[in-house]
Amino acid sequence: MLELRRDLYDAIVAHARRDHPDEACGVIAGPAGSDRPERFIAMDNAERSPTFYRFDAMEQFRVWKEMDERDEEPVVIYHSHTATEAYPSRTDISLASEPGAHYVLVSTRDPDTVELRSFRIVDGEVTEEPVTVS
Amino acid sequence: MAIEVRIPTILRSYTDGEKAVDGKGETLTDLFDDLDTRHSGLRDRLIGADGALNRFVNVYLNDEDVRFLGGIATPLADGDVVTILPAVAGGSAYVETTAA
Numbered sequence: 568m569l570e571l572r573r574d575l576y577d578a579i580v581a582h583a584r585r586d587h588p589d590e591a592c593g594v595i596a597g598p599a600g601s602d603r604p605e606r607f608i609a610m611d612n613a614e615r616s617p618t619f620y621r622f623d624a625m626e627q628f629r630v631w632k633e634m635d636e637r638d639e640e641p642v643v644i645y646h647s648h649t650a651t652e653a654y655p656s657r658t659d660i661s662l663a664s665e666p667g668a669h670y671v672l673v674s675t676r677d678p679d680t681v682e683l684r685s686f687r688i689v690d691g692e693v694t695e696e697p698v699t700v701s
Numbered sequence: 702m703a704i705e706v707r708i709p710t711i712l713r714s715y716t717d718g719e720k721a722v723d724g725k726g727e728t729l730t731d732l733f734d735d736l737d738t739r740h741s742g743l744r745d746r747l748i749g750a751d752g753a754l755n756r757f758v759n760v761y762l763n764d765e766d767v768r769f770l771g772g773i774a775t776p777l778a779d780g781d782v783v784t785i786l787p788a789v790a791g792g793s794a795y796v797e798t799t800a801a
Contacts, residue, residue, distance in 0.1 A: 590792050610789075618794030624759045624766050631786055648793045658796045662757055664711050664787030 569643070569669045569685040569698045571604060576700045578607045579673055580681055583647035586612065587675040590620040590647050596634050597642035604642040604669075612646075619658070620646050643685075645671035652676075653684045655693050663688035669696070704732055704777055707784040715743040724783075729760065729767060729775045732783065747785065748773065757788040 575595055583591045592612050595604035608630055613623040634640060644665055648656070653672040655663070663670060666689045674682040687694045707721050716722050722740065726732035737744035749755050753773060760767045761784040767775045777783070 592789070594789075614790075614792075616792065616794075619790070619792035619796060621788055621790035624768070624788070627759065627786060627789060628761050628764070628766070628784065632784075644789060646791060651793045656791065656793050656795070658794060659791035662788070662791050664709070664757075664789065666711060 568696050569604075569671070571643075571698060571700050573700055575604055575607055575643075576683065578609075579645050579671060580683065582609050583673045583675050584678075586647070588617045588649045589615050590617065590649060592620040592622060592644075592646040594630065594641045595643035595645070596630075596637075596639040599638050599640045602642060606639065617649050641665055641668050643671050644668045645673065647673045647675050649675050653682045655686055655688060660688055660691055660693060666690075671698075703779060705782045706732070706736065707782065709786050711787055712743060712746060712785065715740040715746075726777055728771075728773070728777060729762075729783070730773050732777060733773075757790060759786045759788055760784070761786070 582593060590612055593609040596606040596608060597603045611623045611626055612620040614621050651674065653674040655670060655672065670686045670688050672684055683698065685696050685698045687696060703723050704725060705721055706724050708716050708719065713719065724732045724736045726735050733744045733747055747755055747758055754760060762770060762775055763782055
């Protein structure tokens with residue numbers, strides 16, 4: 568299960584809407600081992616594409632280094648799909664590289680409906696989990 | 702010549718859980734060959750069949766992306782720090798991939 572603070576949930580959705588029709592992406596860091604997302608970090612989509620995202624390599628280096636120094640880890644890795652459902656694509660699954668993270672997907676295909684779901688992706692296996700917002 | 706290599710979570714199965722290991726080599730290619738002698742299989746996760754760096758693996762020499770240095774042929778010096786990070790990428794489109 569993913570427990571997400573209301574402001575973090577809103578920040579993900581706002582970022583996804585802002586970058587639509589391109590895919591938006593980012594991280595929520597939290598204390599290592601806590602499973603508690605706390606620090607919202609919107610990342611650049613280096614691909615600037617409506618169908619693909621990739622963290623900018625230098626930005627990722629800086630953010631990962633900073634998390635390391637603060638004894639944090641990427642608790643949530645989020646991105647948007649802008650024309651399809653909020654479910655991991657084959658590409659999302661094959662590239663998932665943080666087995667400890669909650670992979671949050673948000674779809675912006677309908678401007679009036681919020682579609683946000685969370686998954687674990689480990690060794691090519693996708694498991695959806697409930698999201699509670701408080 | 703000792704070079705510190707920082708290993709991401711997903712590849713620590715090759716290093717008995719260690720976050721960092723030491724290696725040696727004149728270039729990144731040499732370093733990965735050296736690491737593979739003690740951490741068998743690690744090299745194949747970093748380098749593709751074409752001999753180039755895996756498209757979805759980022760490798761940094763100190764604070765720079767090796768793609769903007771010499772790629773896999775980037776020369777190394779004693780005391781360098783090499784950081785490996787799998788790219789965080791994906792998306793709704795189908796992309797031919799070999800992940801880290």
